[in-house]
Amino acid sequence: MKRTQQRRDFVKLTIAAGTPLALAAAPSRALGRVDSALQNDASFFDTVRGRRSVRRFRPAPVPDGDLMLILDAARLAPTSGNQQPWKFLVVRDRVAIDRMREACVERGLDARRARGTAVTPEVIEAVERSMQGYFSAPVYIVVLTDNESRYPAYNHFDGPLAAGYLMLAARALGYGTVFITDSVPDDVTRTVLDIPDRYTRVCITPIGVPEAWPDSPAKKDLEEFIVRERF
Amino acid sequence: MKRTQQRRDFVKLTIAAGTPLALAAAPSRALGRVDSALQNDASFFDTVRGRRSVRRFRPAPVPDGDLMLILDAARLAPTSGNQQPWKFLVVRDRVAIDRMREACVERGLDARRARGTAVTPEVIEAVERSMQGYFSAPVYIVVLTDNESRYPAYNHFDGPLAAGYLMLAARALGYGTVFITDSVPDDVTRTVLDIPDRYTRVCITPIGVPEAWPDSPAKKDLEEFIVRERF
Numbered sequence: 001m002k003r004t005q006q007r008r009d010f011v012k013l014t015i016a017a018g019t020p021l022a023l024a025a026a027p028s029r030a031l032g033r034v035d036s037a038l039q040n041d042a043s044f045f046d047t048v049r050g051r052r053s054v055r056r057f058r059p060a061p062v063p064d065g066d067l068m069l070i071l072d073a074a075r076l077a078p079t080s081g082n083q084q085p086w087k088f089l090v091v092r093d094r095v096a097i098d099r100m101r102e103a104c105v106e107r108g109l110d111a112r113r114a115r116g117t118a119v120t121p122e123v124i125e126a127v128e129r130s131m132q133g134y135f136s137a138p139v140y141i142v143v144l145t146d147n148e149s150r151y152p153a154y155n156h157f158d159g160p161l162a163a164g165y166l167m168l169a170a171r172a173l174g175y176g177t178v179f180i181t182d183s184v185p186d187d188v189t190r191t192v193l194d195i196p197d198r199y200t201r202v203c204i205t206p207i208g209v210p211e212a213w214p215d216s217p218a219k220k221d222l223e224e225f226i227v228r229e230r231f
Numbered sequence: 232m233k234r235t236q237q238r239r240d241f242v243k244l245t246i247a248a249g250t251p252l253a254l255a256a257a258p259s260r261a262l263g264r265v266d267s268a269l270q271n272d273a274s275f276f277d278t279v280r281g282r283r284s285v286r287r288f289r290p291a292p293v294p295d296g297d298l299m300l301i302l303d304a305a306r307l308a309p310t311s312g313n314q315q316p317w318k319f320l321v322v323r324d325r326v327a328i329d330r331m332r333e334a335c336v337e338r339g340l341d342a343r344r345a346r347g348t349a350v351t352p353e354v355i356e357a358v359e360r361s362m363q364g365y366f367s368a369p370v371y372i373v374v375l376t377d378n379e380s381r382y383p384a385y386n387h388f389d390g391p392l393a394a395g396y397l398m399l400a401a402r403a404l405g406y407g408t409v410f411i412t413d414s415v416p417d418d419v420t421r422t423v424l425d426i427p428d429r430y431t432r433v434c435i436t437p438i439g440v441p442e443a444w445p446d447s448p449a450k451k452d453l454e455e456f457i458v459r460e461r462f
Contacts, residue, residue, distance in 0.1 A: 044278045044403035048304045048396060072453050073279045077395060078410045082448045089458045096460065157410070157434070160391040164308060165279060168399070172275035179309040179388070194462045203388070217313045222303050227320045229327065231425045 042172040051168060052216065054176025056133035057208030066173050067139060070207065073169035074143075077161040085149030086162050087199055089142035096192055101135035103188045134183060137208030141166065142189050144199040159202035167205065176210035179203045273403040282399060283447065285407025287364035288439030297404050298370060301438065304400035305374075308392040316380030317393050318430055320373035327423055332366035334419045365414060368407075368439030372397065373420050375430040390433035398436065407441035410434045 071088050079085070091097060108127040109119050117123065143163045145155035167177040186201050195201065302319050310316070322328060339358040340350050348354065374394045376386035398408040417432050426432065 042275045044273045044275045044399065045300070045304065047275045048307050048400065051307070051309075053309065068453065069276070071457060073276065075450070075453060075456050076279050076282070078282075078284065078398060080410075080412070082450075084451050084456075086456050087458055088456050089462070091460060093460050154412070156387055157391045157394075157412070160388045161395040161410075164392040164395040165399075167309060168275065168396075169279065179311075179392075181311070181385070181388070193460075196462055219306065219313075220315050222299065222306060225306050225315075225317050225319050226302060227318055229322060229324050229424075231320070231427055 047168055047172045050213070051171040052176065052210075052214050053178040054206070054208075054210040054214065055130075055178055056211040057137040057176065057206060058211055059136075059138070060209040062137075062139050062175060062207050062209075066175070067207065069173065070166055070169040070175075071141075073172075074162045074166035077158065077165040079158045079161070080151045080154035083150040083154070083158070085145045085152070085155050085158055087144040087146065088166075089144060089193060089195065091140040091142070091193065092138065097135055097140060099192045100140075100184060100188055101131050103192065104131045104134070104184055107185055107188065134178075134180065134206065136211075137206030139207050140204055141207060142193065142195065142204045143202040144195065145202060147198050147200055155200065159200070163202050163205070170207050174209065175207050176213070177205040177207055179205060278399055278403040281444070282402040283407065283441075283445045284409040285437070285439075285441040285445065286361075286409055287442040288368040288407065288437060289442055290367075290369070291440040293368075293370050293406060293438050293440075297406070298438065300404060301397055301400040301406075302372070305393045305397035308389065308396040310389045310392070311382045311385030314381040314385070314389070316376045316383070316386050316389050318375040318377060319397075320375060320424060320426065322371040322373070322424065323369065328366055328371060330423045331371075331415060331419055332362050334423065335362045335365070335415055338416055338419065365409075365411065365437065367442075368437030370438050371435055372438060373424065373426065373435045374433040375426065376433060378429050378431055386431065390431070394433050394436070401438050405440065406438050407444070408436040408438055410436060 067090065071090075074088065075084065075086060105127055108131065109124065112119055112123060112127075143159060143166065145159040146152075147155070149155060163179060167179065170177045180203055184204050189195060189201060189204055298321065302321075305319065306315065306317060336359055339362065340355065343350055343354060343358075374390060374397065376390040377383075378386070380386060394410060398410065401408045411434055415435050420426060420432060420435055
């Protein structure tokens with residue numbers, strides 16, 4: 001009972017302070033010595049409740065060992081007939097990341113022009129700042145599914161499932177992510193990273209230490225989602 | 232270091248023996264006293280690695296408190312523009328569950344006839360046995376998205392994301408699930424449970440204590456999924 005209360009207080013404190021949940025593991029991670037997530041032992045429900053969409057990151061590195069733990073969790077998502085249709089494109093190359101950022105700034109401004117919005121210096125600055133945030137992480141994962149998998153008609157389930165697992169695993173290790181679709185257009189990633197037509201993009205996500213853990217946006221009450229027995 | 236080793240041994244043992252990870256919480260659950268998942272404290276990575284597709288269940292109950300924890304985790308999945316387009320249809324009514332089972336047996340036999348497979352007494356028994364397994368859990372969740380949500384074009388991401396979270400949360404509490412699509416046809420759930428056209432079904436899943444935790448099917452190596460920097 002006492003332990004439970006302590007645990008609750010810990011969660012409240014860490015979430016309130018914007019501290020990664022897996023703080024205890026940080027020293028070993030910094031040394032690249034994480035051989036197993038079990039050292040971390042982040043609680044499942046703490047992880048779910050502490051996940052946020054993160055759009056600005058610190059320059060802190062994401063060691064390859066952590067990245068492998070994250071992708072290892074992603075590939076264990078449910079998958080139709082065990083087909084495992086995923087590719088995880090890992091991008092650390094700063095030149096490629098900056099090319100994507102620049103292309104996204106151009107697209108953002110074009111979209112505003114097409115909508116008839118005046119592209120003032122303030123608008124340009126806002127779009128550039130937003131994209132600097134999105135592209136401030138040390139590593140990006142493009143989650144893809146293979147159109148030539150065994151059951152491609154089910155890839156639209158398997159893709160988001162793996163992306164969701166990936167984002168939780170990152171959170172369990174103290175990293176932020178965000179499920180990006182339109183903000184980084186499909187053809188920007190496809191062109192910069194030479195992604196073949198054979199693969200369908202699910203999303204792209206940064207992985208990094210958040211500048212801060214954002215507050216959760218307002219959520220509906222649990223009861224609003226529940227229908228009992230029948231409609 | 233010692234604690235890490237103990238933890239590893241625990242995981243190996245519990246997974247090998249087919250024991251729910253959240254065994255320590257079972258007594259309080261049996262009394263319906265779970266007020267917080269933090270009592271459970273299942274590790275995130277243990278949960279991911281211990282999840283299986285489960286197709287046969289024990290008659291053990293799933294208390295409503297556990298069900299609420301599971302759905303509470305599901306609604307915290309990433310969602311486009313925070314739209315939260317989900318409905319979770321909770322079915323405990325044994326009459327409805329048996330109606331779905333009977334309809335699925337009929338469909339299974341019809342499908343075999345349509346393929347030209349002889350429907351022998353052995354085939355009938357096999358189909359009935361399979362469906363008895365699928366429908367042996369005390370509770371079913373139909374995961375739905377609302378076609379009239381704010382950004383319905385993104386529901387195909389949000390739906391599987393919530394279903395994936397739901398299945399992990401169930402595992403963290405010691406329950407099995409399985410992401411069912413074709414084995415329980417959409418129109419069977421729709422007819423028996425009066426689901427309006429407004430809602431798109433993502434999947435239906437049982438939630439229950441597994442008869443046994445199955446072995447994992449053979450999985451590809453992690454490296455097969457990874458592409459570095461570009462194609």
